[in-house]
Amino acid sequence: MGKAIEAVNLTKYYGSFLAVDGVSFAVKKGEVFGFLGPNGAGKTTTIRMLTGILRPTKGEVKILGYDMLSEREKLRARERMGIVPEMANPYVDLTAAQNLRLMGELYGMKKREIEERSAELLKLFDLYDKRDKKVRTFSKGMRQRLILAMAMISDPELLFLDEPTSGLDVISARMIKEVIREENRKGKTVFITTHNMSDANELCERIGIIRKGKLIAIDTPEKLKKLVSGHVSVEVSFDPMRFDPAALSSAIRVETLGDKVKVFTDDPDATIRELVRYAERNGLKIVSLRTLSPSLEDVFMELVGGKND
Numbered sequence: 001m002g003k004a005i006e007a008v009n010l011t012k013y014y015g016s017f018l019a020v021d022g023v024s025f026a027v028k029k030g031e032v033f034g035f036l037g038p039n040g041a042g043k044t045t046t047i048r049m050l051t052g053i054l055r056p057t058k059g060e061v062k063i064l065g066y067d068m069l070s071e072r073e074k075l076r077a078r079e080r081m082g083i084v085p086e087m088a089n090p091y092v093d094l095t096a097a098q099n100l101r102l103m104g105e106l107y108g109m110k111k112r113e114i115e116e117r118s119a120e121l122l123k124l125f126d127l128y129d130k131r132d133k134k135v136r137t138f139s140k141g142m143r144q145r146l147i148l149a150m151a152m153i154s155d156p157e158l159l160f161l162d163e164p165t166s167g168l169d170v171i172s173a174r175m176i177k178e179v180i181r182e183e184n185r186k187g188k189t190v191f192i193t194t195h196n197m198s199d200a201n202e203l204c205e206r207i208g209i210i211r212k213g214k215l216i217a218i219d220t221p222e223k224l225k226k227l228v229s230g231h232v233s234v235e236v237s238f239d240p241m242r243f244d245p246a247a248l249s250s251a252i253r254v255e256t257l258g259d260k261v262k263v264f265t266d267d268p269d270a271t272i273r274e275l276v277r278y279a280e281r282n283g284l285k286i287v288s289l290r291t292l293s294p295s296l297e298d299v300f301m302e303l304v305g306g307k308n309d
């Protein structure tokens with residue numbers, strides 16, 4: 001399996017301001033890779049360097065093996081990728097079908113091919129009935145679905161999506177996520193920036209977390225979650241609900257939530273054993289017992305300190 005994206009020491013200064021600071025990573029072909037970070041962390045700057053829109057101050061970018069710093073190779077790479085830029089807009093005075101046609105022509109596709117692919121994409125994004133309506137009449141969600149359809153017109157093997165679901169209605173966001181998953185099933189590579197933790201968790205095989213221009217962590221969502229200690233908890237409910245937190249030696253902290261207690265621990269196995277023993281000793285019935293893993297949000301908060309940069 002080759003590499004779809006290779007970035008080495010990617011660096012961008014705006015004047016004297018360092019927006020992206022020596023970022024290196026690789027994305028395998030067929031992978032959905034998420035780039036997660038707070039506002040202003042450098043996500044858009046990075047994606048613009050990867051797609052050849054912005055020239056890095058320093059560093060190297062290879063896309064599908066093409067050197068993006070060479071104008072000629074960049075054009076070859078561009079033919080094989082689809083891009084959804086941040087806050088992109090279709091032409092509002094054209095219809096959905098016309099926007100798709102224009103994009104197909106830019107990719108040098110044949111008329112027949114454009115018509116067929118457009119129909120397929122319009123149906124996929126539930127815009128087929130609206131294909132001859134001017135985009136001016138479209139909601140934000142419909143426009144964003146069209147933008148993604150336009151990026152996919154040439155059936156590219158690699159998609160770059162900058163905040164594709166940001167600020168969208170639930171239905172459009174869900175549709176877009178479903179399409180991303182489906183593209184991935186077909187073996188396509190997707191690079192997606194987001195500040196939405198649950199989207200990243202749902203969609204991405206690996207996630208890079210960027211903060212103040214630096215890549216501070218890169219791993220699978222599950223492994224990233226293991227980075228945060230003390231965020232694993234065991235939730236238990238007894239009948240009758242009587243509980244003395246001091247009885248647990250494995251607890252870091254205990255929270256009471258309605259008729260449940262949530263015990264934070266570094267050793268969920270030991271905590272569960274203690275809870276079972278506690279119930280037996282005190283004649284309590286265990287109504288429910290489950291282990292809760294840290295969320296990606298917990299990881300994110302721990303790593304970026306919960307602040308925008």
Ligand SMILES: Nc1ncnc2c1ncn2[C@@H]1O[C@H](COP(=O)(O)OP(=O)(O)OP(=O)(O)O)[C@@H](O)[C@H]1O
Nearest residue numbers: 014017019037038039040041042043044045046195
């Ligand atoms: N053209 C520019 N000139 C000067 N500074 C810029 C320029 N573009 C971006 N910046 C700054 O570079 C930093 C990174 O911006 P970037 O847009 O890459 O962040 P981001 O992670 O995509 O954030 P957001 O989620 O808000 O889009 C920010 O501090 C931003 O203010």
